[in-house]
Amino acid sequence: QVELVESGGGLVQAGGSLRLSCxxxxxxxxxxxxxxxxxxxxxxREFVAGISWSGGTTEYTDSVKGRFTIxxxxxxxxVYLQMNSLKPEDTAVYYCAADTAGYHVxxxxxxxxxxGRGTQVTVSS
Numbered sequence: 041q042v043e044l045v046e047s048g049g050g051l052v053q054a055g056g057s058l059r060l061s062c063x064x065x066x067x068x069x070x071x072x073x074x075x076x077x078x079x080x081x082x083x084x085r086e087f088v089a090g091i092s093w094s095g096g097t098t099e100y101t102d103s104v105k106g107r108f109t110i111x112x113x114x115x116x117x118x119v120y121l122q123m124n125s126l127k128p129e130d131t132a133v134y135y136c137a138a139d140t141a142g143y144h145v146x147x148x149x150x151x152x153x154x155x156g157r158g159t160q161v162t163v164s165s
Contacts, residue, residue: 042066042138042154049134049159052126060121060159062136070114073142077119077149078132085149088134089121089159092144101147103129124164135156 054065063134074089089100089110098110107126112119119136137152146152 042069042072042155044136044138044156046134046136046156046159049161050160051164054165056163057124058126058156059121060064060123060134060161062119062121062156064119064138067093069117069138071138072138072154073145074110074112074119075137075139075146075149075152076110076112076119077135077137078130079135079152080129080132081157082136083132085135087147087149090147091119091146092145097145099145101145107119115141116143122130123161126161128165132161134161139152 043065045063071093073092076088077085079085091098091110095112098118109122136156138154141154
């Protein structure tokens with residue numbers, strides 16, 4: 041069992057930065073891949089970034105490449121999403137999710153086994 045809690049969301053102006061954290065409980069977490077997803081009002085949830093259990097593989101959706109960085113600290117059971125150069129279109133609820141098949145990074149939300157409740161990110165223009 042893995043429990044996930046997101047934090048770090050908020051209101052920021054375009055061009056600003058936020059760092060999201062995903063804190064986990066459960067011994068399995070260090071062997072899980074972790075993904076960040078987001079869902080804007082009226083839109084489907086989409087993959088944003090993911091990291092394998094070791095941190096050796098990271099993947100990003102095209103719209104955030106060069107602006108967002110995912111990282112993890114297994115000693116702290118925490119995954120981070122550093123978001124720079126934020127744009128109004130980044131506004132969404134951001135969720136972290138854990139995939140027990142941790143050796144690769146899945147992009148489909150159906151592949152993830154555990155989910156947090158989300159944190160709101162709002163970027164004003």
